[in-house]
Amino acid sequence: MTDLALKIDNIIAGYGDTIVLNGISFDVHKGERLAIIGRNGVGKTTLLATIMGLTNLHSGSIELNAKPIINLPTHMRAKEGLGSAPQTRDIFPSLSVEENLISGIRGDASLEEAYELFPRLKERRSNGGGTLSGGEQQMLAIARTLLGKPDVLLLDEPLEGLAPVICEMLMDVFEQIAKTGSQTVVLVEQHTGLAVEFADRVIILDGGEIVHAGSSQELIENPGVLERHVGVGLMEAN
Ligand SMILES: Nc1ncnc2c1ncn2[C@@H]1O[C@H](COP(=O)(O)OP(=O)(O)O)[C@@H](O)[C@H]1O
């Protein structure tokens, strides 16, 4: 038995022959909140895409709930418990909000769970996905992913381009989801301060490698680490 939700061991991955991730290893415990931060272009999205099986993995291993998944196609990884809300906010623009949500339901999940977390989506349930604001589209993408009842939720820059009030609302929702203690969350964010505040542990990526890994408390006490690797302090990063 193990309490690891994800175990990433020495992965080398990229696109075609191009290597983007150069020997990444880390674990995520069940119920843990891990933030992955770093400047633009350092490989954050590629890392999440690699976990989902969407890149070219040259070597290394990935285990989900102690089971190797690198030979599984993406949809099987989802079935095994990985839920991903990608940076591209993949929703169906021609389907209604409700139809989008229904398309994500797995097992005994119900629409009401999504509407409870995001009342705004209930108000807009019959509107087309393509007519939503950026913030609403992000809510829909996240709600749909959650209805898949993932063991591990992968969030790729969910706050990107959103107004501060929407960012706060989304962070509140992540807090609600995570505080149950049973939802493992991997949050990639450029809003460094909010990510560090949310997370138990933080990994900093640079140039496709992990340049720092430690508790969020440690980063709060040593903001110089952030300035060195991400180029910003904690306060200005929000
Ligand atoms: N589909 C792709 N094909 C080739 N190179 C890519 C592709 N997507 C991203 N890259 C390259 O991989 C590197 C890491 O990108 P990415 O993972 O998107 O970084 P981040 O999410 O940290 O901003 C960048 O140099 C980027 O140009």
Ligand SMILES: [Mg+2]
């Ligand atoms: Mg990215």
